[in-house]
Amino acid sequence: MEVIVDAAAERRFRDFVAARSPALMRLAFLLTGGDQHAAEDLLQSALARTVARWRAVEEPEAYVRQVMYRQQVSLWRRVAGSRETAVAHLPDGAVGDGTHAVDVRLLVRRALARLTPRQRAVLVLRYFEDLSEAEAAAVLGCSVGTVRSTAHRSLAKLRALAPELAEPYDVIGEASV
Numbered sequence: 001m002e003v004i005v006d007a008a009a010e011r012r013f014r015d016f017v018a019a020r021s022p023a024l025m026r027l028a029f030l031l032t033g034g035d036q037h038a039a040e041d042l043l044q045s046a047l048a049r050t051v052a053r054w055r056a057v058e059e060p061e062a063y064v065r066q067v068m069y070r071q072q073v074s075l076w077r078r079v080a081g082s083r084e085t086a087v088a089h090l091p092d093g094a095v096g097d098g099t100h101a102v103d104v105r106l107l108v109r110r111a112l113a114r115l116t117p118r119q120r121a122v123l124v125l126r127y128f129e130d131l132s133e134a135e136a137a138a139v140l141g142c143s144v145g146t147v148r149s150t151a152h153r154s155l156a157k158l159r160a161l162a163p164e165l166a167e168p169y170d171v172i173g174e175a176s177v
Contacts, residue, residue: 013051016060024064030124031072033113042068065129069121069139076117104165111162119154126151 021043028039028046046067050057057063112120118140125136126147137147159166 009054013054017047020061020064024061024068027065027124027128028068030112030128031068031117031121033115033117033120034109035113042071045071066139069125070141072117072121073140076121107162107164111158111165114161115154115157119150119157122147122150123154123158 024043024046025039028043029036032038032042046064049067050060050064053063054060112123115123121140122136125131125139126133129136131139133144133147133151137144140147
């Protein structure tokens with residue numbers, strides 16, 4: 001897709017990409033369930049769509065995020081139920097050696113990867129992006145009730161997949177007594 005833009009518009013787009021790519025990549029990573037390559041593809045595709053409409057875009061970051069959400073929704077509608085992810089058992093973590101935070105991140109990542117793409121999208125929008133149920137419903141193109149019930153089921157599934165996360169931890173990552 002070749003888009004002709006003037007030098008100033010191209011410079012603004014390049015500056016936007018340079019400044020916001022890390023944050024947008026984190027979002028893409030979450031939306032794709034921790035698949036780095038899929039996240040890169042999602043972000044690249046969203047940026048390509050954005051540059052095609054760059055002159056008409058008033059809020060670039062909001063526009064790119066919206067494109068990413070919608071692309072991911074389209075993807076999981078196409079592949080609904082056909083994708084499985086193998087997850088290995090977590091190793092026993094040593095207490096007090098500073099690896100607990102990494103173990104928790106891996107546990108959360110693996111648990112999130114076992115959710116459906118829709119469940120991940122709802123959790124990302126509600127708890128990572130801190131959108132209200134109505135805002136998340138608008139982004140996903142569904143009802144508020146669907147967002148509410150999907151979030152409820154997703155959190156219940158996360159609790160079932162990773163019951164270790166229910167243990168209270170203090171600031172340095174040690175199990176509280």
